[in-house]
Amino acid sequence: MLAYLLLFKREFLRMAARPVYWFVMVIAPLGVYAFFVMLMQAGLPSELPVGLVDLDNTATSRSIARNLDAFQRTKIAAHYADVSEARRALQRGDVYAFYYIPRGTTRGANRQEQPTVSFYINYSYLIAGSLTYQDMRMMSELASGAAARRVLYAKGATEGQAMAYLQPVVMDTHPISNPWLNYNIYLSNTIVPGMLLLFISLLTAYSLGTEIKDGTAREWMALAGGSIKRAVTVKLVPQFVVFWLMGAVYVLLFYAYLHFPCHCGIPVMLGAMTLLVLAGQGLGTLFFALLPSLRMSMSMCALWGVVSFSTCGMSFPVMAMHPAIQGLTQLFPLRHYFLIYINCALDGFPWQYAAWNFLALFFFAAAPLLLMPRLKYSVLNYKYVP
Amino acid sequence: MIRQYYARYWKESFRSFLYIFNREMRNVFRDEGVILFFIVVPVFYPILYSSIYTTETIREVPVAVVDDSRSALSREYVRKVDATPDVSVLRVCANLDEAREMVRRREVYGIVNIPRSFSADIARGQQTRVSLFCDMSGLLYYKAILVANTDVSLTLNADIKIARAGNTTAEQDRVTEYPIAYTSVNLYNPQGGMASFLLPAVLILILQQTLILGVGLLAGTARETNRLHELIPVERSHHGLLRIVFGKALVYLLIYVAQSVIALGVIPRIFSLPQIGNPVTIAFFLAPFLLAITFFAMTLSALIRERENVILIIVFASVPLLFLSGISWPASAMPGWLKLISYIFPSTFGINGFVHINTMGADLLDVRGEWDALWVQSAVYFLTCCLTFRYKILRARVRTYRLYKEERASREVRVG
Known part of the structure; x- marks a missing residue:
């Protein structure tokens, strides 16, 4: 018992002596929470600046422009005299897209000549591009429909008849559990835990590696009575407590205070967060046991942490990736956490559908147990290489 | 010096x-x-x-279809959806429950539900509604399913409109389809x-x-x-x-x-x-x-x-x-x-x-x-x-x- 207490005391002293621990465990996570809350504060992007090239200059073309401007996501920020001026503005980054109404559009529509309007979207800003595309396409459909409706009314059709004629089949879209189409639901709920995972695994490898670097590894093992399991456990428990608290702050902040969708209730997400913290520590220990050099193990943790933002499938679905990479995504704890989040919190399905993902996180946490003898050997025998 | x-x-x-x-x-x-x-x-x-x-975009998102109409027109609709590059119809389910279970197992990412009155409505000259239920585990799934179905419904609408209009020339058909046509140009990243x-x-x-x-x-x-x-x-x-x-x-x-x-x-x-x-x-x-x-x-x-x-x-x-x-x-x-x-x-x-x-x-x-x-x-x-x-x-x-x-x-x- 006393041995444990002495080990704990030693651990606390080590943590207190290095400000970087407090930076990574407390300041940086809080900073990340604040950053993402602020970034997405305004909700979905609205009033994205687009340009207008109206060469027609009639009541009809102005009403198209007015209606486009009235869409929530689009704001006509500038009128341009011709297409090449608008293109230059696009290249400068003044607008994300522009809408082009050529000369004679109204006349053509009245004479039933099928004039063509067009819109140009800058897809090198993918999200802004997709959002403006939706509005502009909708507007063009409406413009076309309005023209046809005028003809129908002139022929004496009622409104119901006109609509049934114009749009016999209508789409009734139900985006289940994200009816606002809020991209932030995927961003904040995956990137923030991903950053936490990055901090946890990096700090685990760092705290193990500095024992070798400072040349205190033998003293550490001696204090633990030569038991590597005891030494590692006592080292990681204080970090676990702090990181778990940070994780709990995140869960409460996002699900209880900011009311992100959480159909499974907060305790389940707290449980998933606990597993995530353990998996992060397991990953850090695993990398350090495999590559007992401070620099290499930390670089691996950084690689894993940063790449997992892509492989978790939050923005780009795993289904669309190369089959070999699809398999590899299983090796990233964030992928499993993301699927748990989607299954339990967002969709509200029973947890059994994500059983494999819970199990996988558990495996990440338990994996280093297999490598304990190797870890002990390297802790005792490896020399620090800068 | x-x-x-x-x-x-x-x-x-x-x-x-x-x-x-x-x-x-x-x-x-x-x-x-x-x-x-x-x-x-x-x-x-x-x-x-x-x-x-490297694959850039998502293709062939699997969806389940619940076709309550079971008519020639509804089958045409399903065939056309299946033919789009964005979506592939994995299974035609007997009812919504079966389809929902497939969503839970993440076998499909959306459900297309064609109502019982689908072809009857169209024959009567009334509006009919096709329901899409999208699994929102990723915005790109939703986008693929929505785009595929919107495109199909628009072409189907155009066909129905033309059939009813009783035009005499192809030019008239074209104008009936779209009095004002539009083109959309994806600049700089054409495949999005x-x-x-x-x-x-x-x-x-x-x-x-x-x-x-x-x-x-x-x-x-x-x-x-x-x-x-x-x-x-x-x-x-x-x-x-x-x-x-x-x-x-x-x-x-x-x-x-x-x-x-x-x-x-x-x-x-x-x-x-x-x-x-x-x-x-x-x-x-x-x-x-x-x-x-x-x-x-x-x-x-x-x-x-x-x-x-x-x-x-x-x-x-x-x-x-x-x-x-x-x-x-x-x-x-x-x-x-x-x-x-x-x-x-x-x-x-x-x-x-x-x-x-x-x-x-x-x-x-x-x-x-x-x-x-x-x-x-x-x-x-x-x-x-x-x-x-x-x-x-x-x-x-x-x-x-x-x-x-x-x-x-x-x-x-x-x-x-």
Whole structure:
């Protein structure tokens, strides 16, 4: 018992002596929470600046422009005299897209000549591009429909008849559990835990590696009575407590205070967060046991942490990736956490559908147990290489 | 006499500049960690990212169909949906419950439900509604399912309209279909792909982050190995602030000019990312960017006390920096003060300017704002770098002098 207490005391002293621990465990996570809350504060992007090239200059073309401007996501920020001026503005980054109404559009529509309007979207800003595309396409459909409706009314059709004629089949879209189409639901709920995972695994490898670097590894093992399991456990428990608290702050902040969708209730997400913290520590220990050099193990943790933002499938679905990479995504704890989040919190399905993902996180946490003898050997025998 | 003095001064300055340059170059190539960040990561990461996003878009999203109408028209609808590149119909289910279970098992990502009255409604000349239920585990699934169904319903609508209109000529059919037609043009990223959108930004960010990591690692090592743990040792050769700053900066610049050519010239070509910029324009644009990140990294390196701390502090910043650049989350939707913060980092201007030139074919005049900002940053960070280095040099001298005095005092005591 006393041995444990002495080990704990030693651990606390080590943590207190290095400000970087407090930076990574407390300041940086809080900073990340604040950053993402602020970034997405305004909700979905609205009033994205687009340009207008109206060469027609009639009541009809102005009403198209007015209606486009009235869409929530689009704001006509500038009128341009011709297409090449608008293109230059696009290249400068003044607008994300522009809408082009050529000369004679109204006349053509009245004479039933099928004039063509067009819109140009800058897809090198993918999200802004997709959002403006939706509005502009909708507007063009409406413009076309309005023209046809005028003809129908002139022929004496009622409104119901006109609509049934114009749009016999209508789409009734139900985006289940994200009816606002809020991209932030995927961003904040995956990137923030991903950053936490990055901090946890990096700090685990760092705290193990500095024992070798400072040349205190033998003293550490001696204090633990030569038991590597005891030494590692006592080292990681204080970090676990702090990181778990940070994780709990995140869960409460996002699900209880900011009311992100959480159909499974907060305790389940707290449980998933606990597993995530353990998996992060397991990953850090695993990398350090495999590559007992401070620099290499930390670089691996950084690689894993940063790449997992892509492989978790939050923005780009795993289904669309190369089959070999699809398999590899299983090796990233964030992928499993993301699927748990989607299954339990967002969709509200029973947890059994994500059983494999819970199990996988558990495996990440338990994996280093297999490598304990190797870890002990390297802790005792490896020399620090800068 | 005076001329001789200046000649000697310049000769000596140049010699110690060369000495510092050589020493830093040796430090870089003797340190495996620095080689990892300066040489390996800027080549390896872009390849890794490109292979993750190489398919660019999502195709053939599996959906389940619940066809309550079971008519010729509803089957035509399903066939047309299946034929789109975005969606593939995995199974026609008997009822919604069966389809819902498939969603829960993540076998399909959406349900298309055709109502019982589908073809009867159309025959009667009434509107009918097809319901889409989308699993929102990713926005791209939703987008694929919605786009496929909207396209099919629009063509089906056009066919029905034309059949009812009783036109006599094909021209009339065309006008009936769309009184005002529209075309949509995807500029600069025609397939709307993920790689073409994200990678140019990531490439620039990787250059900045690896440079900061490498320089920080070097600074950490210097402070760990030097006497008194100072960033700049007190030595004869380490006189003269500008010599130190320029000597070190030149090493990093030389390496990163080569890395820029690989990361921004070769990698996009291998993975056929958009690359329509003029290389000369890119070179002109990169000049202030490389200067800014070099002096930025050198300024930051003064904060690094231990070698490995830099990994803890710098790596995680990459993600917020990517968002601050406004490339993924639109900058116009960002609160103003976050935008102000983003102006601190060279990556914000570097990413936007590079994307404009490389992906959108802008010329230097179009990115004048970013270019000027990068020059301002270069100047500011050069100054901050000089100031911090000067402070460090002075502190090192004061400490050394104090130590020297203490040693002498203790020696005198001993002698006395």
